[in-house]
Amino acid sequence: MISAPVVTEQFKFEILYQSKISRARVGKIHTPHGIIDTPNFVAVGTNGSLKTLHNHDHQNLNVQLMFCNTYHLMVQPGTALIKEAGGLHRFIHRHQPIITDSGGFQVFSLAYAQAGLEQRELKGQGGKKHANSVVKVSEDGVIFRSYKDGRKILLSPETTVLAQKDLGSDIIIPLDELLPFHVDEQKLKASFDRTHRWECRSLHEHLKNRQNQAMYAVVHGGSDLALREKSCAILTNEAFDGFAIGGALGSDHQELYDTVKGTTVHLPIEAPVHLLGIGDVASIDKCIEYGIDTFDSSYPTKAARHGMILTREGPLKLIRTLHAKEFIPLDEGCQCQTCTHYSRAYLHHLFKANEPSAASLATQHNVHFMMQKMENIRTQIMCGLI
Amino acid sequence: MISAPVVTEQFKFEILYQSKISRARVGKIHTPHGIIDTPNFVAVGTNGSLKTLHNHDHQNLNVQLMFCNTYHLMVQPGTALIKEAGGLHRFIHRHQPIITDSGGFQVFSLAYAQAGLEQRELKGQGGKKHANSVVKVSEDGVIFRSYKDGRKILLSPETTVLAQKDLGSDIIIPLDELLPFHVDEQKLKASFDRTHRWECRSLHEHLKNRQNQAMYAVVHGGSDLALREKSCAILTNEAFDGFAIGGALGSDHQELYDTVKGTTVHLPIEAPVHLLGIGDVASIDKCIEYGIDTFDSSYPTKAARHGMILTREGPLKLIRTLHAKEFIPLDEGCQCQTCTHYSRAYLHHLFKANEPSAASLATQHNVHFMMQKMENIRTQIMCGLI
Numbered sequence: 001m002i003s004a005p006v007v008t009e010q011f012k013f014e015i016l017y018q019s020k021i022s023r024a025r026v027g028k029i030h031t032p033h034g035i036i037d038t039p040n041f042v043a044v045g046t047n048g049s050l051k052t053l054h055n056h057d058h059q060n061l062n063v064q065l066m067f068c069n070t071y072h073l074m075v076q077p078g079t080a081l082i083k084e085a086g087g088l089h090r091f092i093h094r095h096q097p098i099i100t101d102s103g104g105f106q107v108f109s110l111a112y113a114q115a116g117l118e119q120r121e122l123k124g125q126g127g128k129k130h131a132n133s134v135v136k137v138s139e140d141g142v143i144f145r146s147y148k149d150g151r152k153i154l155l156s157p158e159t160t161v162l163a164q165k166d167l168g169s170d171i172i173i174p175l176d177e178l179l180p181f182h183v184d185e186q187k188l189k190a191s192f193d194r195t196h197r198w199e200c201r202s203l204h205e206h207l208k209n210r211q212n213q214a215m216y217a218v219v220h221g222g223s224d225l226a227l228r229e230k231s232c233a234i235l236t237n238e239a240f241d242g243f244a245i246g247g248a249l250g251s252d253h254q255e256l257y258d259t260v261k262g263t264t265v266h267l268p269i270e271a272p273v274h275l276l277g278i279g280d281v282a283s284i285d286k287c288i289e290y291g292i293d294t295f296d297s298s299y300p301t302k303a304a305r306h307g308m309i310l311t312r313e314g315p316l317k318l319i320r321t322l323h324a325k326e327f328i329p330l331d332e333g334c335q336c337q338t339c340t341h342y343s344r345a346y347l348h349h350l351f352k353a354n355e356p357s358a359a360s361l362a363t364q365h366n367v368h369f370m371m372q373k374m375e376n377i378r379t380q381i382m383c384g385l386i
Numbered sequence: 387m388i389s390a391p392v393v394t395e396q397f398k399f400e401i402l403y404q405s406k407i408s409r410a411r412v413g414k415i416h417t418p419h420g421i422i423d424t425p426n427f428v429a430v431g432t433n434g435s436l437k438t439l440h441n442h443d444h445q446n447l448n449v450q451l452m453f454c455n456t457y458h459l460m461v462q463p464g465t466a467l468i469k470e471a472g473g474l475h476r477f478i479h480r481h482q483p484i485i486t487d488s489g490g491f492q493v494f495s496l497a498y499a500q501a502g503l504e505q506r507e508l509k510g511q512g513g514k515k516h517a518n519s520v521v522k523v524s525e526d527g528v529i530f531r532s533y534k535d536g537r538k539i540l541l542s543p544e545t546t547v548l549a550q551k552d553l554g555s556d557i558i559i560p561l562d563e564l565l566p567f568h569v570d571e572q573k574l575k576a577s578f579d580r581t582h583r584w585e586c587r588s589l590h591e592h593l594k595n596r597q598n599q600a601m602y603a604v605v606h607g608g609s610d611l612a613l614r615e616k617s618c619a620i621l622t623n624e625a626f627d628g629f630a631i632g633g634a635l636g637s638d639h640q641e642l643y644d645t646v647k648g649t650t651v652h653l654p655i656e657a658p659v660h661l662l663g664i665g666d667v668a669s670i671d672k673c674i675e676y677g678i679d680t681f682d683s684s685y686p687t688k689a690a691r692h693g694m695i696l697t698r699e700g701p702l703k704l705i706r707t708l709h710a711k712e713f714i715p716l717d718e719g720c721q722c723q724t725c726t727h728y729s730r731a732y733l734h735h736l737f738k739a740n741e742p743s744a745a746s747l748a749t750q751h752n753v754h755f756m757m758q759k760m761e762n763i764r765t766q767i768m769c770g771l772i
Contacts, residue, residue, distance in 0.1 A: 047735070047736070047739040047741050048732070048735070048736075049736055049739075049741045049743045050743075051741065051742055051743070052742045052743060052746070053743060054723075054727075054743055054746065054747060055727070056723065056726075056727040072739070076735065076738050076739050077710060077731070077734075077735040077738065081710070081711060081731070084711065084713075085713055085729070085731060085732075086713075091729070091731070091735075092732060093727045093728055093732070148738075324463060324467065325467060325470065327470075327471055327472075337440075337442065340442075341440075341441070341442040341479045342441075342479055343471070343477075345463070345467070345471060345477070346434070346471075346477055346478060346479070348463075349433070349434070349462065349463040349477075350433070350434075350435055352462050352463070352534075353433040353435075353458070353462050355433050355435045355437065356437055356438045356742060356745065356746070357435045357436075357437070357438060357439060357440055359742065360438070360440065360742070360746065361440060
């Protein structure tokens, strides 16, 4: 009745064109569930659903890679249930590639929210509503309490990998430690070392049963470029399939750019590179030049739910009265289903009337906008402009 | 860019088959925006959107008639703006027929909510959150205050018709008065008379400029069958295109059935009959036999948003733990997009995780269920079973 996704291919990163003026490149990530054209934007569907959209519609939107959060799926509905359903692709009815994280980011965000040590960062934290749920952090891993039923859950390098095996995502991520932005040298050093031990333990667990999945290492080191270089040296020495730039990425755009630029130069040119949790238009434009292949962020979908529309002329706050009588599409020339059928005036009205379709029509547009943007970037690289 | 709906035909009710064992019949209502097969269910899209769904998707769901609320559209975005947009069909991008009410039901619900005189009825009241907004009721009409900007709005037989002219809906409804369920004889009599004066004034206003719209009279008389007969006698004497059964319909199912049965016998067999605000499966089954052609109700869409799924085995509360591991469709054999692609377990998870797609996937199913049910009823009538 409910058809299974078809597993066809092994993981492989193919570079089609390398820019001559920057580290930017156009490529294809081959996965068991199909191809991801790079550079690309990775839409975030935390609980196995891009908020307000339906997975069977993504093919229209051409969302080639979807990011799901292991922490959320561990708590609800549980990864064992998803395994029983035939894996995440089958459970959520998505035939295209999926990437999952380790769950560490969410769990550590909670710990710092508890201690009042939030990261002042560009990335959203998430999960603050579930504060006071972290029970213990040790070399083993971290024990947290499920906000759903109070049960204690151990998130360790081994359990996150096993959870991601249950999910069957195409790209998985090892456990790492998230630190608050400003910590002393000693703490940073201790965490840095532990993170790399955890990542290697994760890889070790993964390699016992590859299950046709790829694992991306997470490069750490905060905004200390020497530490970033060291992290790259450690991780590129292991059998990871790709690299994600994680940890504290800086407190402003310039620091982010410097961190990314100073990191990618130490990564092998032939490996795919993901930038964790960054997806604003300005950062994407800059980081493409430094060789980032994929970006994930909940910003375009979250912004849509708040009536913030991405357009080629910049963002547009649809709830403003000036849009009430604009009988034109959200973004002139946009080919998405929303812009094809509806006007700004209608969506303005839907937002004013608190109609749930406002958020879904806006989300459809913003996701399409990002996909179109990435396609344009790929074309610009091919044309020698980036 | 945004295409206009095509106006093709005049209003006409065509009876294809009249049951030999009941007043049930199969027919077609021809409207300028297409055909409505009857009996049919009319989905409610108060603000010009079936909650959680997109108008350009309705064709898949085969929602042949959509009910929009003039009261809500007068307040937000205003009917003048909708006229400026080219009418409601064009504004909301719906190419199929639309019926609008007069706004009276909502405004009077407010008045009684204010006075603590709520109707104890099968129908939902709506709008209670905007209480204390009715300023004055007189022979002229009713003045209420917009909850949006505080401006006073006169709802009279003439202004509701002019508002519905702005909207350009295919079927419009004259202003009537809604009374609390238990009132004394004298008040009932006075309201009864005024309602019929208002309906005739509405018709008079409508006939000045038909604008290719049809007007259904609203039959009143509470559960007093002699009054219902009298109402039918008055209204069938005027140039209405069809009849809607309104007013207080009873405090339980039996009283509803008796009222409907005792009313339709006094209506001309060749006119279409609508039952206002009733759409539960049991009532539909019964009232079809009494000759009801169309039913509107927000129940199937509202139920869906609360995780109540309509199935051929009866309603199913999806949030219950027993559905957590059911890897089967919501309703086995259902051909809707939700049942084709997703399992009960996935939707259970989406509801537990508060994902907005839970409501839209469930709504899609419930609306499809109602459409399928009405199609089955038409077949059963044709087969001589009803």
